Amino acid sequence: MIASRFQYYRPETLDEACQLYMRLQEAKKMPLYYGGGTEILTRARESAIRPDAVLDIKHIPECRRLEMAEDTIVFGAAVTLDEICRTNYWPLLSDAAGRVADHTTRCKITLGGHLAGTIPYREASLPFMIFARDAKITVQGPAGPRRIPLVQVYDGQLHLGSAEFVVDLSVPRSVRDYRGASVKTTRIDWVDYPLFTVTMVRDSSGVRAAFSGVLADPFTSASIDKILSGKADLSQRARESVAQMNPIIDDLHGSSAYRRFRLTTVISQLLQEIGE
Amino acid sequence: MSTVGESVRRKEAPNKVTGRAKYNMDMQSPGTLFAELVTSPHAHARIRKIDTQNASKMGGVKAILTGDDVAFLCGEVLEDRPPLAKGKVRYFGEPVAMVVATSEADAILASLAIEVDYEMLGVVNSPLGGLEKNAPLVHERAGDYVKAKPPVSPESGTNIADLAKIRKGDMAQGWKSASVTVEARFSLPPIDHAAMETRSAKVEILHDGRVLVQSTTQAPFEVQKLLSKYFGIKQGKVVVETPLVGGAFGGKATVQLEVLAYLASKAVDGRLVQLVNSREQDLATSPVGTGLQALIKLGADEKGRLSAAELTFWMDAGAYTDSSPRMARAIAAECTGPYRVDNVSCDTYCVYTNHTYATAYRGFAHMPMTFCIERAMDKLAKQLHMDPLQIRQLNAIQPGDTTPTQVTLNLSRLGDLRACIERMETLLGWEPGKAPTHISGDLVRAIGVSCFWKTSSSPQNAISGAIITFNQEGSMNLATGAVEFGAGTKTTSAQILAERMDMSIDDVYIHSHVSTKVDPEHWKTVASLSTFMVGRAVLDAADDAIRQLKTLAAVILRCSPKDLAVSQGRVYIKDDPTMNVAFKDIVHGYQYPEGNSIGGQIMGRGTYIVRHLSPLNPEDGEGRPGPSWTVGCQAVEVELNQRDWTYRILRAATVIDAGRVINPKGARGMVMGGMCQGLGYASREAVRHDAEGHLLTNQLRTYKLMRVGEQPKYLVDFVETAQIDAPYGARAVGEHGVLGIPSALANALSAAAGIEIDQLPATPEMLWTLKTGGIL
Amino acid sequence: MLSYPEPGPLTLNVNGDMLSLTPRPADTLLYSLRQELGLTGAKPGCENGDCGACTVMVDGLPIKSCLMLTAEAEGREIRTVEGLNNTVLQDAFMDAWAFQCGYCTSGFLMTAHALMEREPEADEATIVEWLRSNLCRCTGYEEIVQAVKAALEQTQRS
Numbered sequence A: 001m002i003a004s005r006f007q008y009y010r011p012e013t014l015d016e017a018c019q020l021y022m023r024l025q026e027a028k029k030m031p032l033y034y035g036g037g038t039e040i041l042t043r044a045r046e047s048a049i050r051p052d053a054v055l056d057i058k059h060i061p062e063c064r065r066l067e068m069a070e071d072t073i074v075f076g077a078a079v080t081l082d083e084i085c086r087t088n089y090w091p092l093l094s095d096a097a098g099r100v101a102d103h104t105t106r107c108k109i110t111l112g113g114h115l116a117g118t119i120p121y122r123e124a125s126l127p128f129m130i131f132a133r134d135a136k137i138t139v140q141g142p143a144g145p146r147r148i149p150l151v152q153v154y155d156g157q158l159h160l161g162s163a164e165f166v167v168d169l170s171v172p173r174s175v176r177d178y179r180g181a182s183v184k185t186t187r188i189d190w191v192d193y194p195l196f197t198v199t200m201v202r203d204s205s206g207v208r209a210a211f212s213g214v215l216a217d218p219f220t221s222a223s224i225d226k227i228l229s230g231k232a233d234l235s236q237r238a239r240e241s242v243a244q245m246n247p248i249i250d251d252l253h254g255s256s257a258y259r260r261f262r263l264t265t266v267i268s269q270l271l272q273e274i275g276e
Numbered sequence B: 001m002s003t004v005g006e007s008v009r010r011k012e013a014p015n016k017v018t019g020r021a022k023y024n025m026d027m028q029s030p031g032t033l034f035a036e037l038v039t040s041p042h043a044h045a046r047i048r049k050i051d052t053q054n055a056s057k058m059g060g061v062k063a064i065l066t067g068d069d070v071a072f073l074c075g076e077v078l079e080d081r082p083p084l085a086k087g088k089v090r091y092f093g094e095p096v097a098m099v100v101a102t103s104e105a106d107a108i109l110a111s112l113a114i115e116v117d118y119e120m121l122g123v124v125n126s127p128l129g130g131l132e133k134n135a136p137l138v139h140e141r142a143g144d145y146v147k148a149k150p151p152v153s154p155e156s157g158t159n160i161a162d163l164a165k166i167r168k169g170d171m172a173q174g175w176k177s178a179s180v181t182v183e184a185r186f187s188l189p190p191i192d193h194a195a196m197e198t199r200s201a202k203v204e205i206l207h208d209g210r211v212l213v214q215s216t217t218q219a220p221f222e223v224q225k226l227l228s229k230y231f232g233i234k235q236g237k238v239v240v241e242t243p244l245v246g247g248a249f250g251g252k253a254t255v256q257l258e259v260l261a262y263l264a265s266k267a268v269d270g271r272l273v274q275l276v277n278s279r280e281q282d283l284a285t286s287p288v289g290t291g292l293q294a295l296i297k298l299g300a301d302e303k304g305r306l307s308a309a310e311l312t313f314w315m316d317a318g319a320y321t322d323s324s325p326r327m328a329r330a331i332a333a334e335c336t337g338p339y340r341v342d343n344v345s346c347d348t349y350c351v352y353t354n355h356t357y358a359t360a361y362r363g364f365a366h367m368p369m370t371f372c373i374e375r376a377m378d379k380l381a382k383q384l385h386m387d388p389l390q391i392r393q394l395n396a397i398q399p400g401d402t403t404p405t406q407v408t409l410n411l412s413r414l415g416d417l418r419a420c421i422e423r424m425e426t427l428l429g430w431e432p433g434k435a436p437t438h439i440s441g442d443l444v445r446a447i448g449v450s451c452f453w454k455t456s457s458s459p460q461n462a463i464s465g466a467i468i469t470f471n472q473e474g475s476m477n478l479a480t481g482a483v484e485f486g487a488g489t490k491t492t493s494a495q496i497l498a499e500r501m502d503m504s505i506d507d508v509y510i511h512s513h514v515s516t517k518v519d520p521e522h523w524k525t526v527a528s529l530s531t532f533m534v535g536r537a538v539l540d541a542a543d544d545a546i547r548q549l550k551t552l553a554a555v556i557l558r559c560s561p562k563d564l565a566v567s568q569g570r571v572y573i574k575d576d577p578t579m580n581v582a583f584k585d586i587v588h589g590y591q592y593p594e595g596n597s598i599g600g601q602i603m604g605r606g607t608y609i610v611r612h613l614s615p616l617n618p619e620d621g622e623g624r625p626g627p628s629w630t631v632g633c634q635a636v637e638v639e640l641n642q643r644d645w646t647y648r649i650l651r652a653a654t655v656i657d658a659g660r661v662i663n664p665k666g667a668r669g670m671v672m673g674g675m676c677q678g679l680g681y682a683s684r685e686a687v688r689h690d691a692e693g694h695l696l697t698n699q700l701r702t703y704k705l706m707r708v709g710e711q712p713k714y715l716v717d718f719v720e721t722a723q724i725d726a727p728y729g730a731r732a733v734g735e736h737g738v739l740g741i742p743s744a745l746a747n748a749l750s751a752a753a754g755i756e757i758d759q760l761p762a763t764p765e766m767l768w769t770l771k772t773g774g775i776l
Numbered sequence C: 001m002l003s004y005p006e007p008g009p010l011t012l013n014v015n016g017d018m019l020s021l022t023p024r025p026a027d028t029l030l031y032s033l034r035q036e037l038g039l040t041g042a043k044p045g046c047e048n049g050d051c052g053a054c055t056v057m058v059d060g061l062p063i064k065s066c067l068m069l070t071a072e073a074e075g076r077e078i079r080t081v082e083g084l085n086n087t088v089l090q091d092a093f094m095d096a097w098a099f100q101c102g103y104c105t106s107g108f109l110m111t112a113h114a115l116m117e118r119e120p121e122a123d124e125a126t127i128v129e130w131l132r133s134n135l136c137r138c139t140g141y142e143e144i145v146q147a148v149k150a151a152l153e154q155t156q157r158s
C-alpha cells in the first residue's frame, strides 16, 4: 500500500490546476501534477517520493485533446499511450509508444506523464525529437497557456518552470508523409525496459534519428544524422554513428559494449527498412 | 466408473474463476495489527546502533523489536539464523527490526523512521569466493551452532556449512578404463520461486495459551513443530491453518514469517498480527533457490560407456543453511544423473555467502545439478562424435544397476528411461547425428536434449494420513494434511478415493484449507510426494471404510463380509448385486424397520509412513534417500539468429515415466508449467548482485519471468511403468518438468552457436560475449 | 473541482452497484476493492504494475488496479472478476486447465474479458500483446492462450 498521505484534486480547467498548484506551494506543500500516475504511485509506494497532493489533470478538456486536423495533429498530455496507438494518427509515434511497458499499463500511462517522469527512456518522445523543428508544445503556467517549439523545453528531459505542466504536443500533419520506423531492443524479454530504442525517418534531405536508452537521456544529433545520411555502406554508417555515442549506458540490462554491438546491427537494419 | 486416468476438473476450479477462492490475505479480521520489517540495505555489515526512538513515538506504533529482543536461533537442520539480525547483517534484505502498529500505513511509516548505523564488512559474493584464502567469514563460529537435524558438518573459521560425500567403486580403475574424459566448470545463479502470491503469516496468541497461525506455508505441521520448539509451547496449543496457496515451488516450505509474526503478536499481548511480504521483500528477504558452481569430470570408454565421474559441487547456501544441507545430500545422491557409473566420487559443499539464503526450489537442487551433468554429457558426446540421445540411451540407468548411494534398482523403483528416450525420438522426429540446420539468412535451428532423475530425499520417517467421513446421503468428506498450491493434490486424492470406492468424484468433498487441528498430519507438501504418500493413506482409509461398510452390511444382508463388494454408493452381494444396501442407509448407522439401530458412524482412517529409507553414510554416502525415482527425457529446440544472437524457443518436449497418469490434463499442465519455469531460468531469470552484494533484482521488472508469447510449443508424453507400491502405480511428477530444461536449452544453443554455454542465464548478450569475446 | 484533501466518502460504480466507501486519498483502487469492499478477486502480486494480478476493467479497458487511485476511479465504470458470472471465458479457463494455483487467474480473466469486448476479432498477435501484461508462474501459458482463443471463437460463432 501507499503509506504516505497525500491529497487528491481533480481540477477541471487549466487555470484551476495551476492556481491550486501555486496555492499548495505557498502553503509549503509539495504538489505533483498527476497524469496516468503510474510512476507517482509506484514511487510513492516505495516511499521514494512523498508528495503532499496530486493534481489529476485528466479531466481538463485541453489535456485530453487527440485530434487530427487539416494541418496539425494534437496529442493532449492526458491522452494515454494506448489511445495514441489505437487512433494511430501518427504511425511512427504509435510504433514508439506501443513498445512502452505492456498493453494494460499503456492504458494508464499518459503522454505527459511519460515525458515528465523520471524513468529516463521516454521512448514516445523520439518521433517528436526527430521533428523538433516543427513540433510544438503547449505549456500551462501561472501566466496561462503558451504554445512554443518543443525544443525550447525538451531536450530529452523536460525543463518546465515552477507550477507549469504540459497541456499538449502537436506536429504538422505532414510528419505522416515521411518514411520511418522505430525499433526497441531489450535484454531478452518483450516486456522490459529497453536496451535502447531507435527511431528513424528519411526524407529528400536525408536521414534523421533519435535514440533512447543509449546515453543518459533521449537524444538526437546533427552529426549522427549526417553520418546516417552519408554515402558509405549501411554497416559502416552504423558503426561510425555509434562511435559518436559516449558514454553508452552500462547497466543491468546490458553492458555498453553489447549495446554498441546491438546498436550497430539495429541501425543498419533500420536504414535498410527506411529505404537507404 | 473410472476416475483415475480422467481429466476431472480441479475441485476448486469454479471458485478460482470467480475470484471466490480464498488465499491467505483475502481474509481480513477487524482489529488486526500490522507488522512491518526493516531490512538490511547491505549484504554484510556490523550493526553499530539501531535507533528506534523517533519511530516509537509515531502514531499507531504498538511495539518495535530488534535482534536484542530475540534470544534464539532458527534453522531446520542447523540453528544458525536469528529471526532478526543480531550483531551483524549477512544479506541484503535481512530483517533487522520489526514494527507493530495499528494500521499498515503507520507500520510502514514507523519502519522508515528507524535508523540503523552500519559498519561495512567485506562480502562473499559466490560459493567459490567464499572458499578463497582470505575470504570474509559469514559466520565466525559456525561449528558451534546447534545441530537440530544432523547430519550437518559446519567448519568454524571457514565458510563451509556442510559437506556431503559419495565414494562408490574404484576411481583409479574408473579412470583407467576411460579412453575419453571431459572436464568442465559451471556457474549457475540462484533462482527465485517468484510465486505470484507473496509469503505472509498471521498469528494470534489467545489467553488460554493457544497460538493460532494462518500462513501461506506448504508445511503447516512443520510450522507447528518449530513454533512449539522455539517458544516452548505444547504442540497441541499451536494451530496452523493454510488456505489455498498462490504458488509455492518449495519456497513456502521454509519457516520464516511465522516466527516473526509470533514474536510480533507476543509483543502486543497476543493480539492478531499480520506480516505480509511486499514483492521486494519476497525477493530479497525470504529464501531463494540455490545457485551452484561445479567442477565435473567424466570418463568413458571408446564406445561412450561411462566409467568414472568425479564431481564437486559448491552450493550457494546464502547467509544461512535452512534446508541446504539436505539439498547437498540430494545432489550427492543423484550426482551422476540417470546414468550407470560404477566409479563415482562426489563432494557437495554448502558454502555460506552474503546472499539471500537458499531453500528448496522445485526439484530440490536437481535442476542446477542436472544442468552440469547434462552439459558434460553433451561435451562427452561431442568428443566421441556420438549422437547426444544415443550416448544417453547407452548409459541410461537400468534395473539391476546401483545408484551413487549404492541402492540397487528394480523396474518398479526406477521406471524406464530407455523407453522415455525412445518415445522422445519419435516425438521430435529425431534424426541421429543431425547438425544444426540453417534455415535462411542468419537463422539456425538446433535441438538440445537432456535426461533427469529424482527421488524424494525425504526424512526416513515422513508420515501422511487421511480421514474419510460420510454425509448421511452417502457422499464422502476427505480430510488430508496436504496443502493445495496449484498441483491439484486435493483433486488427485479425491480421484483416488472415488476410484477405490467406485463412486463418482462428485460424491467426494474435500476441504481446500488445511488445519493442523483437524487434518491428519502430512509431513510437508513438497518433493512431489503428495500423490504417493497421501494417496497411500487415502487407499488405506478407503479400505478401512469399506471394511466397516461390509461388516455392517453383512449383518443386514445376512452374509459374510467376504461375500460383499462396494460400488456406486452401495454394498452388494458379489454374485447377486440385486441384494444390496445403500450407503445412505448405513453410513450413519442402520435402522431396522421397527426402529432399532445398529452400527453408528462409519469413518475411514488411513495412514502411511515411508519405509526402508536410511540416512546417507557420511563417509561414502551409502543409504537409501527415497522410496522411488522418476526418470525422463527432455528436449528444447531453438532458432538462433547468428547476426545478433537473439533466439526463439520453438519447441520444448518432455517424456516422463509417470507410472500411471491419474489426471492427464493436470499432469500435462504440471509438466508444461515446469518447462516454462525451466526455460525462464535458462534464458532470463537470475538473482543478480552487484560487487558489494546488493540485490539488483528485487522487483518483477528486474527479476524477469517468461510471459505470454515467449513460450514454445510444448510436447508432453508419458511412459507408464507402474510403481508397484504407489497408488494405481503413479509416480511423482510434480516438480520434474523443470529439471532438464535449462540444460536442454543450453545444449541447443551451444550447438547452434558453436560455443560452450556453461553458465546461465543464456541471454543474447552472453552468447555474443562467448562467441566474440565481447569485442566488436 | 472534485477534491479529497482528507479521507472522504465517495461512491464507486463496481459491477453495476453503487458502493460507498471512505478511502484515504492515497489508497489505490486495488487496496480499496480488497480492504474496504471485500472484493478480493483482484490480487496484489507486486503493487508495482509488473504482474497484472490486480487487473480490473475500468470503462471497458484493462487497468492494473494497483496503478489507479480510488479517488481517480470515482465516476468510472469498474468491473471486477466478481462481476463475471457463467461467461464463456470462465468456462474456457476451466476446460483448458488455464490455471493451477489460480492466483493470477482473476487478472488474466479481466484482461481477456476486456479483449473480448474491445477486440472480438482479435488475431493471435493482439491476443498475445494483451495477455503479456499478466504474469503466471504456474502454467506454461499455452493453456491460457488456448482458453482465450476458444472463448473468442465461441462468441464469434454465436
Ligand code: FES
Binding pocket: C043, C044, C045, C046, C047, C048, C049, C050, C051, C052, C053, C054, C055, C064, C065, C066, C067
Ligand atoms: S499488483 Fe498490480 S500489477 Fe502486480
Ligand code: FES
Binding pocket: B196, B246, B247, B486, C098, C099, C100, C101, C102, C103, C104, C105, C135, C136, C137, C138, C139
Ligand atoms: S496459476 Fe499460479 S500464477 Fe498462474
